[in-house]
Amino acid sequence: MPIEVIAFDADDTLWVNEPYFQETERRFCELLEDYLPQHTVSRELLQTEIANLRLYGFGVKSFMLSMIETAIQVSEGTLGIRVIEKIIQEGKSMLDHPIELLDGVETLLEQLKGHYRLVVATKGDLLDQERKLKKSGLEHFFHHIEIMSDKQEADYEKLIRHLDIQPDQFLMIGNSLKSDVLPVLNIGGHGCHVPYHTTWEHEKIDFHLEHPNFRAVETIAEVSAFLLPRIEPA
């Protein structure tokens, strides 16, 4: 059946996200360089984040709590309290950051609008993602925003049932093969990978992918090339 619903990942697919995390992490590691070399702090932080994923999930607040926990560990409890204050300030300014759209996103959405049901399907914090969508000015393009607690096969199955379509009517576009593409292909949907220059360590996956329902593009603008022929046949 033809594609009916196109779901977009949000962070680093529609707008810039990961660089803010990396920028904050860089300053965090600097704050703690009296205790440990920056790359060691960075590794410790990643371990704390992964250990906390089950309890905290994704998003800025989880990141803040993991930075605080890592700072205490790294300093073996000798940390000055002002460092904690600094981490909280960093987190708050991440939450308040203006949205920077990625190139080509708005044009593509304008082209697809009216031809497909467009949704946002993203992990992270509901309040934070809703705020970002509002600030992005893209809200009117989307039927709704789906905040997923995870992006595994069962989560996509739930989303597709919820959208009241068959898996092969669903296309997911995103920058993560692991989260946005592979689970969708595995349940019979379509996946399109748009690379982003920085991807969170935990999301990285080495994979050469060939699949009838899979498309790889270099930039999001190329997506229209395989979706628009349906609308305007030559």
Added chain:
Amino acid sequence: MPIEVIAFDADDTLWVNEPYFQETERRFCELLEDYLPQHTVSRELLQTEIANLRLYGFGVKSFMLSMIETAIQVSEGTLGIRVIEKIIQEGKSMLDHPIELLDGVETLLEQLKGHYRLVVATKGDLLDQERKLKKSGLEHFFHHIEIMSDKQEADYEKLIRHLDIQPDQFLMIGNSLKSDVLPVLNIGGHGCHVPYHTTWEHEKIDFHLEHPNFRAVETIAEVSAFLLPRIEPA
């Protein structure tokens, strides 16, 4: 039109929640009593929580971050780092707490099942609320769980559109007049208030309510009395 969808608030309507916050807050205030009297710390915490609502939203992680911020403020930066560690532990054990169902909930859901579309409509953190619903053993009763970033009129309007029903086909049941009842009545839905013995300060509202679409009950078991006659007429 007859009621088609019944939405339940989750925390302190289906299961115990607020007492865990209050218990944690009590221990938090004890931790800081060297700096300020417990009731002053409690007031400071409430102020911090309200100031952070816009950025953080609801839920345990927000509560953890507000406790950390309050502890630093109250101690004027002289706090020992172990107190921060203790706050993080407290928050993690809140997130890992077993679910304690409120009396009558399971029986009521069993009675309503198959006669209405049942949903959970709750504020808070997606991951946290999904986990609680799973742990509660109630998941199979519900069509889906709707995590709302807020519970204002516009949020309920969105939910009702999403459910594809008219406002007068919607009944919301919850322990907060302010969040679960008033906004729903204002947009033409039905509301039912089930009191809970502790309600968060910020949610308290003094109100004598008379409205054709409003019902007040003392316990959730009484809900069946006005919903079941439709199913089994005398």
